[in-house]
Amino acid sequence: MSAAHGDHGQDARHVHSHDHGHGEGEAHGTFKGYMTGFLLSVVLTAIPFWLVMAGPLPDKQLTTIIIIAFAIVQILVHMIYFLHMNTSSEGGWNMLALIFTVVLVVITLSGSLWVMYHMNANMMPLSAHDMRNMP
Incomplete structure (x- = not known):
């Protein structure tokens, strides 16, 4: 093996072991974080769906307000758990x-x-x- 070839292999290992293509201060997702986000998303989708299909509330305006609130919370869940947005x-x-x-x-x-x-x-x-x- 030549010295140049050996150096190239060492450089490649160095690049792959330390550079993940992310900034040092960025949040990284974990399996637990993604599963938490997924389960919250399912619940935040199922409850408004049930509110519309079963119609347990007599007031349609109240149902609409509740669905909008669930939508806002779901947007926040997606931003935090999937997009990893924070300050x-x-x-x-x-x-x-x-x-x-x-x-x-x-x-x-x-x-x-x-x-x-x-x-x-x-x-x-x-x-x-x-x-x-x-x-």
Whole structure:
């Protein structure tokens, strides 16, 4: 074996044993963490599904609010257990990007709901009787 070939093999072992392609400060997932996230996701999906299919609550508005709350919690579970997002990852840039995205989504959704509400209230006829009387 030549010295160059032996050095190359040693360099390759060094690269593979120490460089995993991740930053030193980043969180790494464990099997227990992934299973916890998976089980939480299943529960957070099954309960709203049951609420809709079985209809145990008489008030549809309350059911909707509960489903939205479960959706928000599920988003947080996915971000923590699967995306490994926290305030220290990537020097805080992940959290800053998340905050920016949430602000944009809130502005877009609230603006869309506002426009749809006002279009419904101001442009739609009040009843089928009103439709028949239109020219």
